Amino acid sequence: MYILGLSAYFHDSSVVLLDDDKILFAASEERFSRLKHDHSFPHNAIQECLRYTGIQFEEISEIVFYEKPLLKYERIIETQIRNFPQSFLQFLVSTPLWLKTKLNLRKTLRNEFLRFTETGKVPDIQFSYHHLSHAASAFYPSPFQESAVLCLDGVGEWSTATMWNGKGNQIDLIAEIKYPDSLGLFYSAFTSYCGFEINNGEYKLMGLASYGKPLYQELILENIIKVFEDGSFKLNQKFFAYNYSDYTFTKAWEELLGFPAINGESEPEQKYRDLAASAQKITEDIIFKMASTLKEKTGSENLCLAGGVALNCVANGKLAQNNIFKNIWIQPASGDDGGALGAALSLYYLKKKAPRDNTQIKNMMEGSLLGPSYSDDEIKKDLDKYGLKYKTFEYQQELIKECCKDIMDQKVIGWFQGRMEYGPRALGGRSIICDPRQSQMRDIINSKIKKRELFRPFGPIILEEDLSNYLENPLVSPYMLIVDQAKTNELAAVVHVDSSTRYQSLGVGDGRLLRKVLENLKREYSLSAIINTSFNIKGEPIVCTPDDSLRCFAETEMDVLYIGNFRIDKVGNNCERVEKPRFMND
Amino acid sequence: MIKQLYTKPDVTKNHWPRPFCDIDFFLRTIFAYFVHTIFLILASLMYFFIMGPLSLYLRQKDSAPSDQSNLHLVEKAEYEFTRMF
Numbered sequence: 001m002y003i004l005g006l007s008a009y010f011h012d013s014s015v016v017l018l019d020d021d022k023i024l025f026a027a028s029e030e031r032f033s034r035l036k037h038d039h040s041f042p043h044n045a046i047q048e049c050l051r052y053t054g055i056q057f058e059e060i061s062e063i064v065f066y067e068k069p070l071l072k073y074e075r076i077i078e079t080q081i082r083n084f085p086q087s088f089l090q091f092l093v094s095t096p097l098w099l100k101t102k103l104n105l106r107k108t109l110r111n112e113f114l115r116f117t118e119t120g121k122v123p124d125i126q127f128s129y130h131h132l133s134h135a136a137s138a139f140y141p142s143p144f145q146e147s148a149v150l151c152l153d154g155v156g157e158w159s160t161a162t163m164w165n166g167k168g169n170q171i172d173l174i175a176e177i178k179y180p181d182s183l184g185l186f187y188s189a190f191t192s193y194c195g196f197e198i199n200n201g202e203y204k205l206m207g208l209a210s211y212g213k214p215l216y217q218e219l220i221l222e223n224i225i226k227v228f229e230d231g232s233f234k235l236n237q238k239f240f241a242y243n244y245s246d247y248t249f250t251k252a253w254e255e256l257l258g259f260p261a262i263n264g265e266s267e268p269e270q271k272y273r274d275l276a277a278s279a280q281k282i283t284e285d286i287i288f289k290m291a292s293t294l295k296e297k298t299g300s301e302n303l304c305l306a307g308g309v310a311l312n313c314v315a316n317g318k319l320a321q322n323n324i325f326k327n328i329w330i331q332p333a334s335g336d337d338g339g340a341l342g343a344a345l346s347l348y349y350l351k352k353k354a355p356r357d358n359t360q361i362k363n364m365m366e367g368s369l370l371g372p373s374y375s376d377d378e379i380k381k382d383l384d385k386y387g388l389k390y391k392t393f394e395y396q397q398e399l400i401k402e403c404c405k406d407i408m409d410q411k412v413i414g415w416f417q418g419r420m421e422y423g424p425r426a427l428g429g430r431s432i433i434c435d436p437r438q439s440q441m442r443d444i445i446n447s448k449i450k451k452r453e454l455f456r457p458f459g460p461i462i463l464e465e466d467l468s469n470y471l472e473n474p475l476v477s478p479y480m481l482i483v484d485q486a487k488t489n490e491l492a493a494v495v496h497v498d499s500s501t502r503y504q505s506l507g508v509g510d511g512r513l514l515r516k517v518l519e520n521l522k523r524e525y526s527l528s529a530i531i532n533t534s535f536n537i538k539g540e541p542i543v544c545t546p547d548d549s550l551r552c553f554a555e556t557e558m559d560v561l562y563i564g565n566f567r568i569d570k571v572g573n574n575c576e577r578v579e580k581p582r583f584m585n586d
Numbered sequence: 587m588i589k590q591l592y593t594k595p596d597v598t599k600n601h602w603p604r605p606f607c608d609i610d611f612f613l614r615t616i617f618a619y620f621v622h623t624i625f626l627i628l629a630s631l632m633y634f635f636i637m638g639p640l641s642l643y644l645r646q647k648d649s650a651p652s653d654q655s656n657l658h659l660v661e662k663a664e665y666e667f668t669r670m671f
Binding site for chain 1: 625626629630633634637638640641644645654655656657658659660662663665666667668669670671
């Protein structure tokens, strides 16, 4: 039975195709449309899904959307009523949009799907719940037969934080916190106050927090947020404007803090760094308290995490180390992109009542490499189209050895191999890699390619068996969602100002080509780690197709590109014929 | 210069509509403004006369579960997938 899961119309539209409980394909629309956090209906992703899997649209028996649109509208209209008359402008803007498309979402979606079939038949569209989708995306792919599940995000229908108990194929809601009290929106307000974009800059605030001290923690706890012993909290709505406008915070912040919000992404002064550290500390404390409450309620040794807040890898790392739970598993696509997966899985297990025995399934997420891949013939067509010179390898081992040599020669390498990642992290499918031992490599990547804020750190990929050589409390981290303290300064380019590092570990059984590169690097050069950052330029989604990667390679000062079985060197190549990255044209 | 000013513009090169030369475009624009104005008036009236009293009622109803917690406990949740609500 083929089940298509869908998330759309808020941010990070995505599509997932299941064959029973096997994930055949999962990808976000932004990778194909080249618009970051694209919220539109995922036409391109669905088209690519059908192409890649070779499945006809008519073969799909179930389609499920990741949330309940009418419950969401109920929340919106009730919030507007509660905030009368400040909500007048928001009411005028949002009402026509909802009346036109979202209130009759079943029909809107059906019309969108009609372009994939000539028969005019579309399966009945079904609807999951926003937080159920998050919880299902965390629990069902996890290796646990029973587990506590914690979901934290901005808001779905009404819930902003939920606690669940998962067992077998069942997942039961235990408790929830409802809108307008939201940890995700609390964090977003600080993100915005420090000059970063909401839904895009939260990880920048997390990086900035390492440079500050939580000097404003008490002030915030006394005025902005009240935290209870069980981890629940209440926001003082005097300080928040998201109920009635597009802004998250009110002027009361400036009166309380004594300094204004940053307008635009300028270099934040120390007081903003302290503010970021305060928000981060409060967020961590709330997560720990909620985890303790959940532990009490479920008695489980296992915890699964999902929701946008679960991408806070600093909090995840501390949670993993404080031993409230013995084992932790975090969904790599924790944001709304993962909602598509959770919706499909919840339908399969809860509605179809399919049995679940994950003791046999070691890696249901397949390292989160669930997007499209491209054959060498397809790649060669693009290389020839732009008239690029390249080298091909007769044996894989030759490619591996040459790549290791390039790493040792301090080159910045584009790495395009196998299937594309699902979720916001580059995990060795579409990455930029290089030697992590020299601290100047961070500046070189920044000046040559990424052009991002200097306070943001890069992370390494480390061989799982050698984690203890580099980290204080090594834990398996297959999805780069955990931060730990570095043991030494050996990997200088990936150690943050507070000696922390956000790392990905590659296990012994991992089939990724990058694992073989690391093994060879260890054998020949006694190095078990490399810098891993996403293959894109600032403002661009991670590259998806060979064409995207060639455009990014040509636009930047990247030295070498390993794409499929080909090596392209910038030296001796004329990249003028290669077009600009597509997002620059849009 | 004067001659240039009074020369009739070359419409094949200019893609912008010329409202007072294109009566169809002119009427459609007026109609669109008319419809939007009606919508704005109706929406405003609805907003102020319906939402005002409702907001007072909802604000009275609004409260946290207790003084010690804001956690809403759920005894038994059932899920169904066919409805949009």
